Amino acid sequence: TGLVTFELVNRRVLFVDNAASGSEESGRWDAPYTSLSQAVAASVIGDAFYLAAGSGAYVGTVTLKPGQTLIGAGATGASFLALLGGDPPVRGAQDMPSIGGASPVITTTNGPGLVLSSGNTIDGVTIGATRGTAIVGSGSGGAGPTVRNVSISGSGGPALDIIGFAGGTMTFLGIERTANQTTSSPAVIHLSDLPGSVIVVEGSLQLTTSVMRGLQTKGVGSFEARGGVSISSGAYQGIYSESSTIRLSGAAEKIFITNGDAGISVRKQSSFVVAGGQLRITTVGANALDVALSSLEIAGAGNVIETTGGIGIWLYQATIGPAGVAFDAVSASGATNGVHLETVESQGPLVIGPDDSEAAFGAGGTIVGTSGPGVMLSFVNNVTLRHVVVGAAGAAAGEPASTANTIDGAGIDAYFVTGLTLDHVKIARTGSHGIAGVEVSDFSMTRSEILNAGDGPGEHGLWFDGPARGGENGMTGVALIADSVIDGFWDTGLVVRNVPSEATALDLTVEGTTFSGNKRAGGGVYLRAEGLTTIDARIDSCAFERLTGSTVDALAVGTGVLNLINQ
Numbered sequence: 001t002g003l004v005t006f007e008l009v010n011r012r013v014l015f016v017d018n019a020a021s022g023s024e025e026s027g028r029w030d031a032p033y034t035s036l037s038q039a040v041a042a043s044v045i046g047d048a049f050y051l052a053a054g055s056g057a058y059v060g061t062v063t064l065k066p067g068q069t070l071i072g073a074g075a076t077g078a079s080f081l082a083l084l085g086g087d088p089p090v091r092g093a094q095d096m097p098s099i100g101g102a103s104p105v106i107t108t109t110n111g112p113g114l115v116l117s118s119g120n121t122i123d124g125v126t127i128g129a130t131r132g133t134a135i136v137g138s139g140s141g142g143a144g145p146t147v148r149n150v151s152i153s154g155s156g157g158p159a160l161d162i163i164g165f166a167g168g169t170m171t172f173l174g175i176e177r178t179a180n181q182t183t184s185s186p187a188v189i190h191l192s193d194l195p196g197s198v199i200v201v202e203g204s205l206q207l208t209t210s211v212m213r214g215l216q217t218k219g220v221g222s223f224e225a226r227g228g229v230s231i232s233s234g235a236y237q238g239i240y241s242e243s244s245t246i247r248l249s250g251a252a253e254k255i256f257i258t259n260g261d262a263g264i265s266v267r268k269q270s271s272f273v274v275a276g277g278q279l280r281i282t283t284v285g286a287n288a289l290d291v292a293l294s295s296l297e298i299a300g301a302g303n304v305i306e307t308t309g310g311i312g313i314w315l316y317q318a319t320i321g322p323a324g325v326a327f328d329a330v331s332a333s334g335a336t337n338g339v340h341l342e343t344v345e346s347q348g349p350l351v352i353g354p355d356d357s358e359a360a361f362g363a364g365g366t367i368v369g370t371s372g373p374g375v376m377l378s379f380v381n382n383v384t385l386r387h388v389v390v391g392a393a394g395a396a397a398g399e400p401a402s403t404a405n406t407i408d409g410a411g412i413d414a415y416f417v418t419g420l421t422l423d424h425v426k427i428a429r430t431g432s433h434g435i436a437g438v439e440v441s442d443f444s445m446t447r448s449e450i451l452n453a454g455d456g457p458g459e460h461g462l463w464f465d466g467p468a469r470g471g472e473n474g475m476t477g478v479a480l481i482a483d484s485v486i487d488g489f490w491d492t493g494l495v496v497r498n499v500p501s502e503a504t505a506l507d508l509t510v511e512g513t514t515f516s517g518n519k520r521a522g523g524g525v526y527l528r529a530e531g532l533t534t535i536d537a538r539i540d541s542c543a544f545e546r547l548t549g550s551t552v553d554a555l556a557v558g559t560g561v562l563n564l565i566n567q
Contacts, residue, residue, distance in 0.1 A: 011084060014039040015097065017052035029097070036062055036106070043068065048084055050097050057105040057128060063115040066142070070114075074103025075124025075149055083123060099124060103151065108132065112157065118142025118165065122150055129154030133183055136161045144168020144197050151203075152177055158212065161185035167196040167221075174203035174227065179212060187216035187240070188233075197221040210234035214256075217244035217270075228252030235260035238281075241294075242268040251276040251300075258283045262290040262310075270294040273321070278302040285309040288332070297321035297348070305330045305365070312367070313352075314340045320382075324348030329365035330388070337376045338367030338390070344380040353386025353423075361426045361449075364388040368406050373413035373436075374427070381418035388425050395428030395451045397487040401519060405431035405455060414440050415469070418477070422448050431455050434489065435462045438469040441477035445484055454490030457520060461489035465497040472500040473533065475508070483512040491522030492549075498533040498560070508537045516545035523549030529560030538565045 014027035016039045024031045025038065032052070033039040037060045039049055046067040051058065053073040064070065069084065077083045080096045103126045106113050113127040116137025122145065127134040134152045137145065144165035152159045155178040162170075179188040188207040191199060198221055205225045207214045214231035215238070217223055222245040229248055231238040238256035239246065246266075248254050254274065256263040263281040266272045272291065277300020281288040288307040296318060305312045305327060312332035313325075330352050332338035341350070353364025364387035367374040374390035377383060391406040411427030414420055414437040422445040427434045434453035437443070443464075450461045462481070464474030474496050486493040493515035498504060508527075515524035524544040529535045537554065544551035556562040 019055040051104045053102040057107040061111040066117040067119045069121040072124035073101040075099045112136045121146040123148045126151040130156045132157040133161045139165030157181045158185040176206040179209040187213035189215045192218040203227040214238045218242040220244040229254040232257040239264045241270040245271040247273045253278045263288045266291040266294045272296045274298040283307045287311045292316040295319040297323040298325045299323045303327045309334045319345040325350045331365040333369040340376045341380045342378045346382040349382045351384045359387040373409040375412040378415040384421040391428040410436040433463040437464040438471040443479045448484045452488040459490040461486040461493040473498040481510045497528040499530040503532045511540040514543040524551045527554045529562040530557040534561040
């Protein structure tokens with residue numbers, strides 16, 4: 001005796017199998033529709049569909065109603081009923097279709113593949129070639145879709161054009177799409193106004209196009225590619241992101257190729273993260289990595305940039321996260337700069353060049369043919385260059401002055417920079433100073449060469465003159481110049497001048513370095529302390545050859561203090 005309560009949940013399932021035969025097509029398990037469009041036309045809001053693997057593709061656009069679920073034979077889970085949120089079938093219940101098999105394929109000859117409404121679930125299907133976008137939807141703020149075990153392949157229109165849903169989780173097995181048909185979508189994958197959404201591509205992400213961007217996100221919770229990535233987008237950006245998080249987390253190669261626009265462009269409080277390395281960006285006529293008002297982390301080995309007519313790395317008002325930014329090599333030619341970092345907060349280091357003490361000059365890349373400084377650093381810290389060539393790779397000490405500058409400006413221009421480290425860097429045939437610096441703290445240059453710096457009076461090998469460039473100090477902190485060659489400079493090999501209004505200090509060591517072959521009335525080293533500065537300098541085991549002026553000039557002016565040990 002007693003009261004027994006049953007909760008009856010009634011959700012209609014329409015079955016579709018284009019391999020079925022029979023005159024009756026009612027959508028029942030034993031009399032499925034043979035056309036998916038038939039099933040959708042007969043459906044109401046909240047219905048579910050089971051799509052069998054069938055015999056060949058299901059052709060035609062599928063426009064889902066709100067709350068509908070499409071489950072293909074490729075779905076995975078405990079059971080078909082469990083995927084619908086129901087209990088396991090009891091003994092004697094109607095048979096349920098199998099899952100975990102081959103995914104059915106949806107294609108179109110005209111129009112998109114799937115059109116989403118609010119609250120849809122898609123599981124276990126493949127979208128093949130479509131004349132329009134493979135999956136498209138505009139949610140107007142409705143509930144975002146749930147996507148599982150879905151692949152997109154083939155050619156035609158874009159892969160995804162999904163706009164205006166709240167939340168949603170979309171996981172794709174892989175997306176390999178050649179977009180050669182234009183639609184209203186600006187990118188092969190276009191995701192916009194999807195707050196709180198999570199989009200994951202588990203396998204390969206391959207986007208090929210010459211008519212639109214590769215990947216564009218605006219206002220997206222997060223987009224992650226966990227497998228290999230290859231985006232070739234012709235004259236359009238490979239990635240463009242605003243107010244979104246993009247993460248490339250796989251260990252496989254991540255290749256971006258563009259011709260006329262940026263490889264990767266990150267804007268407006270976005271976050272761009274690469275884990276596992278193997279990022280390779282190749283561009284012509286545009287910047288390779290272009291980040292403004294956003295954060296980035298690029299970790300792992302094998303990261304390489306090659307650009308012609310563009311800046312290799314351009315960061316403006318950006319934040320480098322704790323994992324830092326690391327590239328094995330950055331090569332750039334024919335732009336304003338090869339590397340441009342301006343107003344960058346560095347929670348981790350930016351490193352260009354391999355961690356290999358035996359690597360050759362150029363192993364970290366070559367920057368040449370710039371109309372301004374090869375490397376421009378402004379209000380940034382914790383930057384390391386290793387095995388990088390800035391200018392003429394073939395230049396050698398002792399060569400005659402060259403009338404052909406390979407860098408029109410300074411080799412490296414550092415303005416309010418802390419923690420600049422150069423190891424085995426060659427700077428050669430620059431139209432201005434080899435290195436120009438103001439308010440540079442904790443500078444280190446080892447095993448490096450500065451050759452034929454400057455093409456006129458007042459241009460030096462290393463020039464750290466604060467007042468001459470709107471600052472007070474040229475160099476402060478602890479600085480080291482060791483085991484290097486500064487040859488063929490126009491005036492003076494090393495100039496340091498500090499004139500601060502508040503107390504500053506410089507502990508400078510110059511050792512095992514050759515200063516040689518200047519072109520006019522300069523010398524080897526010129527140090528000048530004025531104002532409230534103290535310079536402690538040690539010059540040890542250096543060679544001074546073929547100079548027209550003094551080997552070392554050290555001056556303390558007014559209240560400036562300069563202590564020199566020259567041995």
